[in-house]
Amino acid sequence: MVSRQLRASGGIWIHFQGTHIHIDPGPGALVRAVSSRPPLNPPDLHAILVSHRHLDHANDLNIMVEAMTQGGTKKRGSVFLPREALQGEPILFSYLREFLNEIVFLETGGQYRVGNISFTTPLRHEHTTETYGFSFSFPQGTVSLVVDTLFTEKLFEAYAKSDCLIIHTMRLKPAEHLELLHLSVEDARILIENIRPRLAILTHFGMTMLQAKPWEIAEKLTEKTGIPVIAARDRMTLNLDSF
């Protein structure tokens, strides 16, 4: 999916009361941002959040830091990421770290604030590297991003308060081998039925999902769960006042 760019892989951009955060700058993050209409302006960013070090979530981290700090001429912003992302082969070049105000390591139960946006990382996910999902608190409700993980019932409590649940639904069917550690449509259904958000959004599709038409899968999940489920599209915008 990513290498053929069948779906964009640049991540998610949050804008709330003047605070801008970019989550998981995968391949194409910079190009997709500046070519958006209207453009998303990297020097406006206050923070970049990385859920885990895999390429589809972090490939453009370095260039986004470069862009956020205007080529290092403006010391600015924070990067939040798991400690493991800077171990072994660090995903953030050391010379770019000087351009940042701070680097913050994510942890289970961590509570963070960037400008007017508060978020938590309720749980370390079960994935092949240190990985965290995010819950953002807004006056309109809590928006959670359940990123790559093996399905576990711990997710129910971790994301219980979510009004909007964004689920990385990579697989149409559960994997025969668990080592890939990604959620399937059935896992998404169980999550939605237990957490009962006001809105669920499926994203991060693998090839089997795309072939199965994610918007039709979302429709079926809406019927089954009684909760509105939509499939993410490239350049989709979610207005916080809409749910």
Ligand SMILES: [Zn+2]
């Ligand atoms: Zn991953």
